[in-house]
Amino acid sequence: MTARGRTCTTRRNKAGRSRAYPEVCKLPRKKQKLDIEKIKISCQNCTLTDLCLPHGMEQEDLEKLDNIVERNHPYHRGEHLFRPGQKSHALFAVRSGALKSYCITEDGEEQVLGFILPGELTGMDGLAVGRYASASVALETSSVCELPYDQLNSLCAELPGMHDQIMHIVGKEITADQQMLMLLGKRNAEERLASFLLSLSTRYNKRGLSASEFYLPMSRQDIGNYLGLVIETVSRLFARFQEEGILMVDKKLITILKPDTLSSMVDACVKHSLASSM
Structure with missing residues (x-):
């Protein structure tokens, strides 16, 4: 157990050092028995409350939210929560x-739109026309809280803070889309991967996890698809970053050794983009 009471697993890296990893980074494999009581944990006791709920919610309001949340079976790798065109x-x-x-796409190809980590929402696109425009699929064994639209809408009318939080999340998604457009339009392959890794680092850190050492749940193919790069380029960049001492790569385990170097790649691109837009 860690100091915060989380169950951890221990692995050794290439240097032979032991490292503990919270279960939120790497979940039990499909064949392992899952702790159903942990999956059914209430909103009041969830460690991700600060990420997906408005600050300062009263106990009574949390209980109201908890009453509409549905916690179903865990989704295993490859299982879909929903698909494009499905009624939302x-x-x-x-x-x-x-x-x-x-x-x-119109050509029948898969286009990766993003990766959703603990404390983040998916299914927002279903609010527009009553059907999901995208799909969400589990990359590994995952547990989710399901919030039915009709009950959530009624709760938002009763709790203004909840409505504001939904609007805040919508705003963040719009900002993320804008940043992605700049990423694909202005940055080279090196800068795209650096931006992606720094973004994951920040998101994991917000969850109380290490900002410098984390597990990549997605494949190199998915990363390339998301960043507009072929898988060979992604693999080559990971190898190069490791050779230059920027990263240590152990399959899907990434250790950022020189975060300032990654940041300088991104900062240089941002400055160039600002200069070219003036």
Whole structure:
């Protein structure tokens, strides 16, 4: 157990040092028995409350929210929460694991739209026309909280803070889309991967996890698809970053050794973009 009471697993890196990893980073494999009581944990006791709920909610309001949340069976790798064109009915908040959001292009190809980590929501696109425009699929065994639209809408009318939080999340998604457009339009392959890794570092850190050492739940193919790069380029960049001492790569375990170097790659691109737009 860690100091915060989380169960951890221990592994050794290439240097032979032991390292403990909270279960939120790497969940039990499909064949392992899951702790159903942990999956059914209430909103009041959830460690991700500060990420997906408005600050300062009273106990009574939390109980109202908890009453509408549905906590179903965990989704295993490859299982879909919803698919494009499916009638929308709920938002989903990730409690553990990781999801991939994607759509299907006119050519029938998969286009990765993003990756959803614990404390983040998916299913927002279903609010527009009553059907999901994208799909969400589990990248590893994942547990989610399901918030039915109709009950959530009634609760938002009763709790203004909840409505404000939903609007805040929508605003963050719009900002993320804008940043992604700049990422694809202005940055080279090196800068794209650096931005992606720094973004994951920040998001993991907000969850109380290490900002410098984390597990990648997505494949190199998915990373390339998301960043607009072929898988060979992604693999080559990971190898190069490791050779230059920027990262240590052990399959899907990433250790950022020189975060300032990654930041300088991104900062240089941002400055160039600002200068070219003036």
